[in-house]
Amino acid sequence: MSYLLKNNKNIFKSFKFIIFFLLLILVIIGIYNYNGNKIYYLIFTIVSNYLLIFAFRKKVFFFETFFSILLWLGFWFKFTVTISLTNGLFKEGVGDFSYEPVDFDQVILISTIGILGFLISGFIRQTFLFNYNKFEINNIFKSTFYLKNRSKFLYLFLFIIIATTLLNAYFKIYQRGLVSIIEINFIFEAIIKWLLLFGLASISSIILYFEIINLKKINILTIFLVLFENFLSSMSMLSRGMIFNSSSLLFGVYKFSKKFKQKLNAINFIYFIIIMFILFYISAVTVNFLRVNYFYVGKSYIDVSKIEEKKTKKENFFEKKNINIIKSNSELFYLIINRWVGIDPIMAMIAKKDKLGYELFKEAFEERFDKNTPTFYEKTFNLENDSNFRIYENVKGNTLMGIIGFLYYTGSLYFLFISIIALSIFACFLEYLAFKLSFNNLIFSSLIGQIIAFRYIHFGYLPHQTYLLLVTIVLNILVVYLIMKIYKYLATRNFI
Numbered sequence: 001m002s003y004l005l006k007n008n009k010n011i012f013k014s015f016k017f018i019i020f021f022l023l024l025i026l027v028i029i030g031i032y033n034y035n036g037n038k039i040y041y042l043i044f045t046i047v048s049n050y051l052l053i054f055a056f057r058k059k060v061f062f063f064e065t066f067f068s069i070l071l072w073l074g075f076w077f078k079f080t081v082t083i084s085l086t087n088g089l090f091k092e093g094v095g096d097f098s099y100e101p102v103d104f105d106q107v108i109l110i111s112t113i114g115i116l117g118f119l120i121s122g123f124i125r126q127t128f129l130f131n132y133n134k135f136e137i138n139n140i141f142k143s144t145f146y147l148k149n150r151s152k153f154l155y156l157f158l159f160i161i162i163a164t165t166l167l168n169a170y171f172k173i174y175q176r177g178l179v180s181i182i183e184i185n186f187i188f189e190a191i192i193k194w195l196l197l198f199g200l201a202s203i204s205s206i207i208l209y210f211e212i213i214n215l216k217k218i219n220i221l222t223i224f225l226v227l228f229e230n231f232l233s234s235m236s237m238l239s240r241g242m243i244f245n246s247s248s249l250l251f252g253v254y255k256f257s258k259k260f261k262q263k264l265n266a267i268n269f270i271y272f273i274i275i276m277f278i279l280f281y282i283s284a285v286t287v288n289f290l291r292v293n294y295f296y297v298g299k300s301y302i303d304v305s306k307i308e309e310k311k312t313k314k315e316n317f318f319e320k321k322n323i324n325i326i327k328s329n330s331e332l333f334y335l336i337i338n339r340w341v342g343i344d345p346i347m348a349m350i351a352k353k354d355k356l357g358y359e360l361f362k363e364a365f366e367e368r369f370d371k372n373t374p375t376f377y378e379k380t381f382n383l384e385n386d387s388n389f390r391i392y393e394n395v396k397g398n399t400l401m402g403i404i405g406f407l408y409y410t411g412s413l414y415f416l417f418i419s420i421i422a423l424s425i426f427a428c429f430l431e432y433l434a435f436k437l438s439f440n441n442l443i444f445s446s447l448i449g450q451i452i453a454f455r456y457i458h459f460g461y462l463p464h465q466t467y468l469l470l471v472t473i474v475l476n477i478l479v480v481y482l483i484m485k486i487y488k489y490l491a492t493r494n495f496i
Contacts, residue, residue, distance in 0.1 A: 023049060026080055026081070026084065027045055027049075027080075029080075029084040029085070030045065030079075030080040030083065030084050031045075032084075033083045033084045033088075034083060034104070035101045035104065036101035036102065036104040036105040036108070037101070037105050040105050040108055040109060041108060043112060044076065044108040044109075044111060044112045045076060045080075047112050047115050047116060047119070048071075048072055048075055048076030048111075048112075048115060049072070049076065050119065051068040051069070051071055051072045051076075051115065051119070052068070052069075052072060054068050054119055054122060055068035055069055055072075059126040059131050059132075060122070061122075061125070061132075061428045061431055061432075061449060062248065062251070062252070062255075062431055062445055062446040062448075062449030062450060063424075063427045063428055063430075063431050063448075063449035063450075063452050063453050064122050064125075064424070064428065064449075065251070065449070066248065066449055066450045066453035066454070067118065067424070067427070067452075067453035067456060067457065068118075070340070070341075070342075070453055070454070070457040071115055071118065071342065071404075071457070073340040073342070074340035074341050074342020074343060074402065074457060075111050075115065075342040075343045077340070078337065078338065078340050078342060078343055078344075079108070079111075079343045081337055082337070082338075086337070090338075090343075090344050090347060091334075091338050092338050092339065092344045092399070093344055093345075093348060093378075093383045093399045094344050094347040094348050094351070095347070095348035095351050095352065095381040095382045095383050096348075096351040096352065096381075096382050097347040097348060097350060097351045098351060103347075103350050103351070106350050107343065107346045107347050107350055110346050110350075110404075110408055110413065110416070111342075111343055111346055111404070113413050113416055113417050114404035114407070114408070114416055114417070114420055115404075116417070117416065117417040117418070117419075117420035117421045117424075118420050118421075118424050120421055121420065121421040121422075121424035121425050121428075122424070124421065124425065125424075125425050125428050129425065129428075129429075130428070130429070130432050132259070132435065132442070134259075135259070135440045136440075137213050137260065137439070137440060138439055138488075140488050140491050140492060141209075141210065141213055141214075141439065141487075141488075141491075142213050142214060143214075143491055144214075145487075145490070145491035146210045146214045146491075147214055147215075153207065154207070154222070154225060157203060157204075157207065157225070157229075158225060160195075160200070160203075161200060161228070161229045161232060161233075162232070164192060164195045164196065164200065164233075164236075165196070165232040165233060165235070165236040166236075167192060168192055168196060168236045168237070169235075169236045171184065173189055173192045173193070174189075174192060174193045174196060174237055175236075175237055175238040176237055176238050176239045194472060194476070195233075196233045196236060196237055197451075198245065198447065198451050198476060199476065199479075200229050200233060201229070201230065201233075201245040201248075201249065201447055202444060202447060202476055202479070202480055203483075204225075204226040204229055204230075204249055205249060205252065205438075205441060205443040205444040205446075205447050205480075206438075206441065206444065206480065206483060206484070207222065207225075207226065208222070208226065208249065208252070208253055208256075208443050209256070209438075209441045209443055209444070212253070212256060212257060212260060213260065217265070217268075218253060218268065218272075220268065220271065220272070223272050223275070224275060226246075226249060227246055227272075227275055227276055227279055228279070230242045230245050230246045230249075230279070231279040231280075231282070231283050233245075234283045234287070235283055235286065235287065238287050238290060238291060239287065240283065240284040240287050240288070240335065241454075242279065242280045242283045242284070243276070243277075243280045244450055244454055245447065245450070246276045246279075246280065247276070247450070248446045248447045248449070248450035248451075249443060249446065249447060250269075250272055250273065250276060251446050252442050252443030252444070252445065252446030252447065253269075253272075253443055254269065255442050255446065256441070256442040256443050259442060284335070341400050341401070341402040341457050341458055342402055342404070342405075342457070345377070345381075345400075345401030345402060345405030345460075346404070346405055346408065348381040348382075348383060348401075349381060349405065349408060349409075351381065351382075352380070352381050352382070353411065355380060355381075356408070356409060356410065356411030357409075357410060357411050358410050358412075360380070360409050360410075360411075361409040361410045363376070364376055364377075364406070364409055364460075364463055365463050365464045366464070367461075367462055367463070367464065368462070368464075369462060375399065375461055377399060377400075377401055377460055377461070378399050383399050400458050400459070400460045400461060401459075401460040402456070402457050402458065402459055402460060403420070403423065403456040403457065403459040403460075404416065404420065405460065406459050406460045406463065407419045407420060423456070427449070427452045427453070427456065428449075430448065430452060430473060430474075430477075431445050431448050431449040431452065432445075433474075433477060434448040434477045434480075437477050437478070437480065437481040438477070438480050438481065438484060439484050441480075441484075444480055448473065448476075448477065451473065452473070455469055
């Protein structure tokens with residue numbers, strides 16, 4: 001953000017100082033409250049917080065930025081806040097973890113190795129492989145064609161947004177935590193899912209791309225349309241994750257404007273961020289209300305005493321209750337601290353470390369979908385009582401372990417370290433492919449990088465279907481390439 005605030009450098013320096021000061025306080029409290037080897041925790045802290053520097057270095061890829069932040073949130077932030085500012089109990093599923101100091105030491109050692117592998121992958125990528133160098137935009141994309149037809153494009157996009165989200169909400173084709181009970185054409189279902197997850201956001205990235213190179217600025221109404229798409233899509237899916245696609249698009253706008261040497265108004269950009277957070281807050285609270293009142297009671301409403309009791313009785317008790325705005329905000333606060341995927345699975349695995357090995361890793365790929373039973377991960381590490389309780393027949397929630405936890409199924413730190421390097425470089429390759437095939441659209445690259453980072457951090461359920469995600473991402477990249485080619489064809493012939 002430094003180039004946006006170049007005329008207000010003191011504000012930027014003050015912002016960095018406040019962040020550093022808050023982190024320092026949290027580090028001090030964390031060291032005091034950690035019951036294991038404090039040297040281990042200190043190393044874990046240094047490596048984890050370096051992720052925040054690594055995420056915004058000069059030659060960073062978008063995947064590296066988003067994955068760094070998600071790793072920091074899921075490992076160090078979640079761990080430190082839980083042991084320092086709450087009752088010290090991890091509420092998202094740690095199985096039979098003993099809470100003994102020696103086991104905590106093992107957990108943060110494994111976590112540190114996984115994070116180190118990711119950090120090293122970034123330096124290998126930027127030193128020996130590929131980077132975003134200086135680039136030019138094809139003149140056909142700078143033509144008056146977009147300006148002449150801008151209103152038509154935006155109205156058409158608005159129609160697609162409303163039609164897609166309403167169809168999904170009405171037929172319940174894809175909603176988080178629910179198994180569809182309506183038989184529907186497979187191709188139609190796949191298209192709706194793709195549009196909701198990142199198809200519509202990909203179109204947003206194309207629109208923003210044209211706005212910057214043709215208007216030399218971003219119209220606030222266009223940004224609102226883009227954020228409104230994220231808002232409606234999240235609401236339609238009963239998802240509280242609007243912030244992810246929205247932040248990747250805005251971050252892409254920032255980076256693209258900087259690379260393309262277009263001045264981005266700092267005040268307007270702050271407005272964009274404020275609008276994003278307002279819509280995110282409304283969507284998250286509303287979805288909490290819908291989930292609790294209509295089909296699901298979140299784990300944040302379990303009595304803490306019941307969590308403690310679980311250690312011996314292995315029981316969880318859920319009580320369906322009505323929810324008001326205060327409880328919705330309480331749920332949102334709970335999510336901000338606890339719902340990041342990361343360190344909990346490592347704790348669950350340490351409790352059952354005798355089961356770890358390459359055979360278990362291979363066995364995980366044999367898992368198949370069954371809405372009536374816990375997942376392979378939940379059954380293996382005694383998380384059945386930690387998984388989401390089924391109130392209705394079509395409710396299906398899963399406890400996830402993330403890519404680092406999944407790779408540690410093997411019980412091998414060497415395998416974890418090498419694999420995370422390879423997988424991180426592969427993710428950057430997919431992002432770079434998106435950049436090239438979208439005609440140097442950094443906004444689209446940012447979206448793709450975020451999507452892969454998000455999938456990595458939530459990896460683990462039905463791993464044999466990973467190819468479906470990869471195929472979908474590649475097809476999405478090809479669809480954007482096709483849209484850009486069609487645009488070039490129409491622009492050169494002035495058909496519209």
